[in-house]
Amino acid sequence: KAGVTQTPRYLIKTRGQQVTLSCSPISGHRSVSWYQQTPGQGLQFLFEYFSETQRNKGNFPGRFSGRQFSNSRSEMNVSTLELGDSALYLCASSLESGGGYGYTFGSGTRLTVV
Amino acid sequence: GESVGLHLPTLSVQEGDNSIINCAYSNSASDYFIWYKQESGKGPQFIIDIRSNMDKRQGQRVTVLLNKTVKHLSLQIAATQPGDSAVYFCAEKNAGGGNKLTFGTGTQLKVEL
Numbered sequence: 001k002a003g004v005t006q007t008p009r010y011l012i013k014t015r016g017q018q019v020t021l022s023c024s025p026i027s028g029h030r031s032v033s034w035y036q037q038t039p040g041q042g043l044q045f046l047f048e049y050f051s052e053t054q055r056n057k058g059n060f061p062g063r064f065s066g067r068q069f070s071n072s073r074s075e076m077n078v079s080t081l082e083l084g085d086s087a088l089y090l091c092a093s094s095l096e097s098g099g100g101y102g103y104t105f106g107s108g109t110r111l112t113v114v
Numbered sequence: 115g116e117s118v119g120l121h122l123p124t125l126s127v128q129e130g131d132n133s134i135i136n137c138a139y140s141n142s143a144s145d146y147f148i149w150y151k152q153e154s155g156k157g158p159q160f161i162i163d164i165r166s167n168m169d170k171r172q173g174q175r176v177t178v179l180l181n182k183t184v185k186h187l188s189l190q191i192a193a194t195q196p197g198d199s200a201v202y203f204c205a206e207k208n209a210g211g212g213n214k215l216t217f218g219t220g221t222q223l224k225v226e227l
Binding site for chain 2: 004031033035042043044045048050055056058090092094103104105106107108
């Protein structure tokens with residue numbers, strides 16, 4: 001079966017712009033979580049969506065937001081980009097929320113802010 | 115606060131040897147732990163998991179040990195192969211915390227021929 005698909009793979013944006021990243025979970029998975037990965041901070045949890053509702057949120061500013069659609073696909077948006085937002089953004093899908101089992105990651109979107 | 119840390123940032127082993135990667139966690143409320151492998155340009159790949167009611171779990175060439183007394187997790191890789199070269203992360207999930215995972219800083223495993 002198809003894995004977790006993230007688009008685009010690479011993005012270059014200018015400081016101050018906004019960006020939208022997309023994640024299509026494994027078929028049947030209803031939970032989608034987003035993570036930011038940087039060399040300095042490692043992997044940090046952004047938020048989780050389950051059945052179109054945000055279930056958990058990490059310690060990121062309000063410039064980071066997300067949503068989930070009825071088909072479980074999810075998008076995350078970063079507004080007013082800063083240089084420090086340059087990172088690999090990963091999404092992970094899971095069948096349910098709370099179990100954490102069967103957690104599968106996509107290959108990520110590499111965002112570079114210049 | 116929550117933190118998951120790794121003792122060694124880089125581990126070099128000879129091909130065929132066994133590798134042991136360690137991880138310390140601080141949240142006693144964590145009920146589920148996962149080891150991931152990440153290769154360059156790819157997302158984390160699930161290796162093995164363990165629930166807090168277990169102290170050992172074995173997979174193919176891999177074993178995870180959990181010591182809740184000292185909040186320590188380890189990943190053992192038997193007969194390490196060049197394809198095992200990657201960064202390894204431990205992650206913990208808190209009971210009642212949805213699907214939020216807290217990741218360790220990662221260990222770079224280098225397999226020397």
